[in-house]
Amino acid sequence: MSAFVEYIPGNSIFHRLNPITKILWTFSVMIVCFLTENPLAVLSVFIVNLVIAATGNIIRQMYPILRGLLVFCTILSLCQVFFIKEGTVVLYALPWFRLGPVTDRGIRLCVLISLRMLSTASTVPILLMTTPMSDIITAMTEKLRLPYKYSLMLTIALKFIPSFIDEMNQVMQAQMSRGYNSDTKNPFRKFLIIIPLAIPLLITSIQKSRLLAISMEVRGFGSGKRSCYKDCSMGNADYIAIIIMASFVLAGIAAALIT
Amino acid sequence: MIEIHDLTFTYSGSGSPALENINLRVAGGEFVGISGPAGAGKTTLALCINGVIPHFMDGSFHGTVIVDGYDTASAGCKELACSVGSVFQDPESQIVFSTVEEEIAFGLENLNIPRKEMVSRIDESLKMVGISHLKRCSTSHLSGGQKQRVAIASAIALKPKVLILDEPTSELDPQGSMEVFKTLENLNSNHNITVVVIEQKIQLLSEFCQRLVIMDKGKIMMDGPVKSILSNREVLNFLGIDSFPVAKLMHLIRDKGLYDGEFPVNIDEAFDIISYILKPKILH
Ligand SMILES: Nc1ncnc2c1ncn2[C@@H]1O[C@H](COP(=O)(O)OP(=O)(O)O)[C@@H](O)[C@H]1O
Ligand SMILES: [Mg+2]
Numbered sequence: 001m002s003a004f005v006e007y008i009p010g011n012s013i014f015h016r017l018n019p020i021t022k023i024l025w026t027f028s029v030m031i032v033c034f035l036t037e038n039p040l041a042v043l044s045v046f047i048v049n050l051v052i053a054a055t056g057n058i059i060r061q062m063y064p065i066l067r068g069l070l071v072f073c074t075i076l077s078l079c080q081v082f083f084i085k086e087g088t089v090v091l092y093a094l095p096w097f098r099l100g101p102v103t104d105r106g107i108r109l110c111v112l113i114s115l116r117m118l119s120t121a122s123t124v125p126i127l128l129m130t131t132p133m134s135d136i137i138t139a140m141t142e143k144l145r146l147p148y149k150y151s152l153m154l155t156i157a158l159k160f161i162p163s164f165i166d167e168m169n170q171v172m173q174a175q176m177s178r179g180y181n182s183d184t185k186n187p188f189r190k191f192l193i194i195i196p197l198a199i200p201l202l203i204t205s206i207q208k209s210r211l212l213a214i215s216m217e218v219r220g221f222g223s224g225k226r227s228c229y230k231d232c233s234m235g236n237a238d239y240i241a242i243i244i245m246a247s248f249v250l251a252g253i254a255a256a257l258i259t
Numbered sequence: 260m261i262e263i264h265d266l267t268f269t270y271s272g273s274g275s276p277a278l279e280n281i282n283l284r285v286a287g288g289e290f291v292g293i294s295g296p297a298g299a300g301k302t303t304l305a306l307c308i309n310g311v312i313p314h315f316m317d318g319s320f321h322g323t324v325i326v327d328g329y330d331t332a333s334a335g336c337k338e339l340a341c342s343v344g345s346v347f348q349d350p351e352s353q354i355v356f357s358t359v360e361e362e363i364a365f366g367l368e369n370l371n372i373p374r375k376e377m378v379s380r381i382d383e384s385l386k387m388v389g390i391s392h393l394k395r396c397s398t399s400h401l402s403g404g405q406k407q408r409v410a411i412a413s414a415i416a417l418k419p420k421v422l423i424l425d426e427p428t429s430e431l432d433p434q435g436s437m438e439v440f441k442t443l444e445n446l447n448s449n450h451n452i453t454v455v456v457i458e459q460k461i462q463l464l465s466e467f468c469q470r471l472v473i474m475d476k477g478k479i480m481m482d483g484p485v486k487s488i489l490s491n492r493e494v495l496n497f498l499g500i501d502s503f504p505v506a507k508l509m510h511l512i513r514d515k516g517l518y519d520g521e522f523p524v525n526i527d528e529a530f531d532i533i534s535y536i537l538k539p540k541i542l543h
Contacts, residue, residue, distance in 0.1 A: 155355065155356065208349070211347060212352050212353065214306075216365075218311060219366035220337055221369050223369055224337070226371055229367065229381075230364075
C-alpha cells in the first residue's frame with residue numbers, strides 16, 4: 001500500500017509529542033498562513049515544517065509529496081497569474097506582441113497562494129508519518145471525548161480496508177486467469193464487471209465481521225466502564241510547544257488586525 | 260469446571276437442533292480434545308461454553324451450562340469473560356489492533372483494569388505463551404502460529420480458568436500447529452488452565468490430549484481416554500483413518516495378530532512396539 005501515507009517509526013522530539021499537540025500544530029499553521037499576507041512569513045512557516053520533517057528523518061518520504069505539491073502550485077499559478085490586472089506590468093508572456101501581461105501584484109499573490117498551499121498541505125503527511133494512527137485515535141478518545149465506539153470503528157475500518165483491497169485483487173486475478181475480462185477503460189462497464197466479483201467478497205466480510213464481533217464480546221467488550229492502556233498525558237515539551245504555537249497565532253491575529 | 264446438562268440448542272430459522280441432549284463434565288486441569296465431521300455442532304458447543312450462546316445469538320436454548328460455578332445463561336459478560344477464554348479458527352478476523360500489546364490490552368481495558376496491573380498482566384501472558392519478544396511487533400507481520408499465540412495470550416490475560424479453542428490450527432502449517440499445541444500443553448500443565456480444544460488433526464489430539472470427545476450430528480458419539488477411542492477401528496474409520504498413519508499401521512499389525520497390547524498414540528510409542536515385535540526375529 002505505497003499510495004498511503006504510513007507511519008515511519010522514529011524517536012525525534014516531534015515523534016514524541018502528544019498527538020493532540022501535533023493536531024493543534026496543523027491548525028495553527030493553517031491559521032497563521034491565512035492570517036498573514038506576507039510571503040516571507042509564510043515561507044518561514046514552510047521552512048519550519050521542513051526542519052521538523054528533517055529532524056523526524058522523514059524528508060525522503062516527504063519528497064514525492066512535496067514534488068507533487070510543487071507541480072500543482074506551479075500549474076495553478078500559471079493559470080492564475082494572467083488574470084490579475086492590478087499593479088505594474090513587469091513582463092509579457094509573448095513580449096514581441098505585448099500579449100499576456102504579468103504584473104508585480106500578480107506574481108506576489110501567486111507566490112503567496114503557492115506558499116500557503118505548500119505550508120498547510122505538508123503538515124498532514126508530517127503528522128501521519130510521525131504518529132501511529134492508533135495513537136491519534138486514542139488521543140481523540142481520551143482528550144477530545146470521541147466516544148470509544150466510534151474510535152474503535154475507525155480502528156477496525158483502517159485495519160480491514162487494506163485486507164479487503166488485497167482480497168479484491170486476489171479475486172480479480174483468479175477470475176482473470178480463467179479468462180474473465182475486466183479490461184476496459186469505460187468506468188461504467190468496469191463497475192458492472194466488478195459487481196459479481198464483489199458479492200462473494202461482501203459475504204465473506206460479513207462473516208468475518210460476525211467473528212470479529214464474537215471475539216470482542218468474549219473479551220468483555222461492552223461490559224461497562226473501560227480503562228485505557230496507552231498513556232496519552234501531555235508532557236512538558238507539549239506545553240512548551242502549545243505556548244509557542246499560541247503566541248504565533250496571537251501575533252498573526254494582532255498583525256491582521258493592525259493592517 | 261464445565262458441567263453441561265441436557266443441552267439442546269436450535270438456531271432460530273433452522274429446523275433441526277444443532278446440539279441435542281448434550282451431557283458433558285470436564286474437571287479442572289483436564290486437556291480435552293473434541294473432534295468430528297463438519298456440521299457436527301462442535302462450534303455451537305464451544306459458543307455455548309463461552310456464553311456467546313445464549314447471550315449474543317438467537318435460538319431456542321434448553322438445559323444448563325455451568326462453567327467455573329457460573330450458569331452461563333444468567334451470568335454477566337464480565338464474569339464469563341473472566342472465567343472462559345476463547346480462541347477461534349481464523350487468526351485474521353479475531354485480531355483487531357495493529358500491535359501485539361494493544362491487542363492483549365483490549366480485553367483488560369474492557370474490564371476496567373488499572374494501567375499498572377495491565378502492564379504486568381500483558382508481560383505475564385506474553386511470557387506464558389512464549390512470545391515476549393513480539394510485544395511491540397505489528398500484528399499484520401506475524402506468522403499464523405504467532406497470530407494464534409497472540410490470540411491465546413489475549414485470552415489468558417483475563418486469567419480464565421478454562422480455555423476453549425475452535426479449530427485453532429486449521430489455517431496453520433504443521434509447524435504453526437505444533438507451536439499452538441505446545442503452548443496449550445504448557446498452559447495446561449504448568450499454569451493449571453483447563454483446555455478444551457476442537458481439532459480435526461487426530462495426530463495432534465492423540466499426542467497432547469488425555470481425553471477425546473467425538474461428536475456427530477449434534478450429539479456426543481463417544482467420550483473417553485484418547486487411547487481407548489483410537490484403538491476402536493470404527494471410530495477411526497469414521498474420523499478418516501488416513502489422516503492418522505500411526506493408527507492405521509497399528510491396526511494393520513493387530514489384524515495380522517502380531518500384537519494386542521496397549522494402543523500407541525504417537526510415533527515413539529509405535530516405534531517401541533514395532534521394535535519389540537521385530538526383536539526376536541532379528542535375533543534368530
Ligand atoms: N449461525 C447459524 N445459524 C443457523 N444455523 C447454523 C449457524 N451456525 C451453524 N449452524 C448449523 O448448525 C449445525 C452445526 O454447525 P457447527 O456448530 O458450526 O458445526 P461444526 O463446528 O462441527 O462444523 C450445522 O448444521 C450448521 O449448518
Ligand atoms: Mg466449526
